Amino acid sequence: MPDRNRRITLAARPEGPPRATDFELVEAPVPRPGPGQLLSRTIYLSLDPYMRGRMNQSVGYAPTVDIGGVMVGGTVARVVESNLGGYQAGDFILCSNGWQDYGLSDGTGVRKLDPAAAPISTAVGVLGMPGHTAYVGLLDIGQPQPGETVVVSAASGAVGAVVGQIARIKGCRVVGVAGAREKCDYVTRELGFDACVSRFDEAFPDALRAACPDGIDVYFENAGGAVFEAVLPLLNTHARIPICGRIANYNQTEPPPGPNLVPRVMGLTLVRRLTFRGFIIFDHMDREPDFLRDVGAWIRSGELVYKEDVVDGLEQAVPAFQGLLQGKNFGKLLVRVSDDPTR
Amino acid sequence: MPDRNRRITLAARPEGPPRATDFELVEAPVPRPGPGQLLSRTIYLSLDPYMRGRMNQSVGYAPTVDIGGVMVGGTVARVVESNLGGYQAGDFILCSNGWQDYGLSDGTGVRKLDPAAAPISTAVGVLGMPGHTAYVGLLDIGQPQPGETVVVSAASGAVGAVVGQIARIKGCRVVGVAGAREKCDYVTRELGFDACVSRFDEAFPDALRAACPDGIDVYFENAGGAVFEAVLPLLNTHARIPICGRIANYNQTEPPPGPNLVPRVMGLTLVRRLTFRGFIIFDHMDREPDFLRDVGAWIRSGELVYKEDVVDGLEQAVPAFQGLLQGKNFGKLLVRVSDDPTR
Numbered sequence: 001m002p003d004r005n006r007r008i009t010l011a012a013r014p015e016g017p018p019r020a021t022d023f024e025l026v027e028a029p030v031p032r033p034g035p036g037q038l039l040s041r042t043i044y045l046s047l048d049p050y051m052r053g054r055m056n057q058s059v060g061y062a063p064t065v066d067i068g069g070v071m072v073g074g075t076v077a078r079v080v081e082s083n084l085g086g087y088q089a090g091d092f093i094l095c096s097n098g099w100q101d102y103g104l105s106d107g108t109g110v111r112k113l114d115p116a117a118a119p120i121s122t123a124v125g126v127l128g129m130p131g132h133t134a135y136v137g138l139l140d141i142g143q144p145q146p147g148e149t150v151v152v153s154a155a156s157g158a159v160g161a162v163v164g165q166i167a168r169i170k171g172c173r174v175v176g177v178a179g180a181r182e183k184c185d186y187v188t189r190e191l192g193f194d195a196c197v198s199r200f201d202e203a204f205p206d207a208l209r210a211a212c213p214d215g216i217d218v219y220f221e222n223a224g225g226a227v228f229e230a231v232l233p234l235l236n237t238h239a240r241i242p243i244c245g246r247i248a249n250y251n252q253t254e255p256p257p258g259p260n261l262v263p264r265v266m267g268l269t270l271v272r273r274l275t276f277r278g279f280i281i282f283d284h285m286d287r288e289p290d291f292l293r294d295v296g297a298w299i300r301s302g303e304l305v306y307k308e309d310v311v312d313g314l315e316q317a318v319p320a321f322q323g324l325l326q327g328k329n330f331g332k333l334l335v336r337v338s339d340d341p342t343r
Numbered sequence: 344m345p346d347r348n349r350r351i352t353l354a355a356r357p358e359g360p361p362r363a364t365d366f367e368l369v370e371a372p373v374p375r376p377g378p379g380q381l382l383s384r385t386i387y388l389s390l391d392p393y394m395r396g397r398m399n400q401s402v403g404y405a406p407t408v409d410i411g412g413v414m415v416g417g418t419v420a421r422v423v424e425s426n427l428g429g430y431q432a433g434d435f436i437l438c439s440n441g442w443q444d445y446g447l448s449d450g451t452g453v454r455k456l457d458p459a460a461a462p463i464s465t466a467v468g469v470l471g472m473p474g475h476t477a478y479v480g481l482l483d484i485g486q487p488q489p490g491e492t493v494v495v496s497a498a499s500g501a502v503g504a505v506v507g508q509i510a511r512i513k514g515c516r517v518v519g520v521a522g523a524r525e526k527c528d529y530v531t532r533e534l535g536f537d538a539c540v541s542r543f544d545e546a547f548p549d550a551l552r553a554a555c556p557d558g559i560d561v562y563f564e565n566a567g568g569a570v571f572e573a574v575l576p577l578l579n580t581h582a583r584i585p586i587c588g589r590i591a592n593y594n595q596t597e598p599p600p601g602p603n604l605v606p607r608v609m610g611l612t613l614v615r616r617l618t619f620r621g622f623i624i625f626d627h628m629d630r631e632p633d634f635l636r637d638v639g640a641w642i643r644s645g646e647l648v649y650k651e652d653v654v655d656g657l658e659q660a661v662p663a664f665q666g667l668l669q670g671k672n673f674g675k676l677l678v679r680v681s682d683d684p685t686r
Contacts, residue, residue: 255602255607259600261603265605266567266589270588273622
């Protein structure tokens with residue numbers, strides 16, 4: 001066991017896309033757990049788009065990271081030393097160490113993982129926050145009915161892939177929007193979506209329209225920007241739009257140029273009786289048991305599959321995160337910070 | 344009984360605010376009711392903002408008025424001649440004669456009115472579609488809780504006045520937005536709102552903020568434009584925004600200049616978990632009995648009051664409607680097309 005704890009901290013608040021110099025890799029002694037605490041070593045660090053918001057000064061739905069503070073993030077880790085009842089050295093846990101080798105915890109938000117039940121990496125992916133987000137956003141907010149058309153942006157991503165597969169299982173026509181051609185192929189061939197349209201296509205709005213001959217009943221919004229604008233005219237009466245993320249807008253430093261389309265969006269909201277609803281998963285923790293039961297069963301039956309994009313080494317977290325915001329990952333993005341002894 | 348039926352038809356589709364030349368007053372013979380029909384004479388014609396949308400070519404939630412067609416509208420009328428079971432000459436009815444002296448009906452959407460129960464004019468106002476819209480939009484979509492802050496735009500209007508009074512009855516802090524000072528005074532003194540802010544004030548956004556020290560939990564959207572933009576930053580986490588109308592935008596021929604605020608609105612929708620939901624009353628007719636029971640009781644008990652702005656003569660419908668779109672009316676706008684024998 002190394003005696004140093006590498007940590008990636010926030011060096012400066014980014015303007016626009018985060019630069020390498022907005023982060024700093026620092027070393028500190030490995031901390032010792034106090035009474036009621038446990039020390040764990042990070043195995044997998046989850047990288048997710050929401051982290052971009054935590055780098056800003058502006059107040060969102062969660063505290064921002066302080067300058068000099070360790071970047072936050074969900075992690076799969078192994079207990080090194082425990083002064084906390086119920087945990088002992090060697091246990092695999094879901095915790096929030098953030099972007100560092102080691103972390104302390106008093107047990108808040110920690111869950112023990114059974115490597116025999118599912119690969120431990122899934123606890124921050126398909127069986128973790130991204131999967132839970134997909135489940136609640138689609139089923140509780142989108143309320144898809146059999147035969148309806150569901151469109152999912154960022155369709156090959158950690159959330160989108162689960163949204164679309166659940167919609168397929170529920171009997172919907174499912175249309176994905178993704179970037180690279182290989183992602184679109186994956187979405188239709190491996191995930192079983194009915195169609196997938198590339199947002200890189202010059203004729204993207206027309207292609208989306210062609211893929212949705214009966215309009216759109218549920219649009220699961222992960223994208224923002226041009227995808228949102230292409231979806232808008234296709235929305236059916238009484239369509240539901242769960243707002244999960246707006247990755248196209250996260251790096252924006254100021255509003256895009258006009259015209260101002262708010263009146264158009266709100267006018268359509270009125271005449272088509274649309275429902276736009278933003279949500280974050282922390283408001284819906286009561287649904288976690290249902291989510292784990294249903295998605296766990298679909299994974300075991302092979303009805304729902306998942307893909308992980310694993311990069312090796314904490315020092316790769318920064319470029320991997322920069323790529324995530326540009327859609328360069330292919331599947332749920334994870335940093336393997338230390339060896340996974342279960343694989 | 345005159346032998347001519349005066350009708351106001353759509354002469355041209357307006358670009359921007361409707362001009363007098365977009366309408367035409369024509370005369371036709373008074374029609375005779377066929378089998379299963381009744382003929383009625385219009386007493387009150389209701390003028391409502393939604394009518395502006397019916398003048399456009401673009402497809403909204405209801406058929407547009409054809410060029411040369413009679414302008415549509417809800418009316419209170421008296422049966423002249425009936426070949427329809429259940430109705431006889433002299434009955435007062437709620438019907439949809441539109442902007443004309445006489446109309447035929449097969450009974451669809453017709454309701455008989457009891458002048459002893461309530462003034463017949465209320466059937467197109469506080470006890471009609473505007474009141475029903477207020478009731479459903481506030482209670483079913485806004486879901487206000489006691490102690491929450493409800494903001495209502497167009498607060499002295501046919502819908503807004505009912506929204507705010509129901510919110511007050513439900514134990515909310517109620518803040519109105521209106522135009523002229525006398526309307527604001529009416530809203531606080533007569534309707535019992537906690538505060539009312541004039542959108543004509545130079546410091547309107549600041550005044551609204553000061554009137555909402557605990558933020559806004561429900562914004563009943565009737566206005567659009569600058570009122571919407573002032574409300575946006577004040578919305579609390581989990582706020583609900585029923586979209587009932589967007590009168591500031593109805594006469595727009597193209598989107599306003601930038602910046603494009605859609606990303607800002609959707610970003611706020613996400614981080615504050617807002618719900619924007621457009622609705623029209625025709626989707627909620629199942630709630631009419633509840634509405635009539637509750638609002639009827641509140642009127643009888645004096646808890647809920649209403650104000651009518653009555654102009655005399657069908658020929659006044661055009662300038663009155665033009666004024667409505669500019670907020671010149673004060674209370675529910677009605678055209679008295681013929682004498683009301685119950686007053």
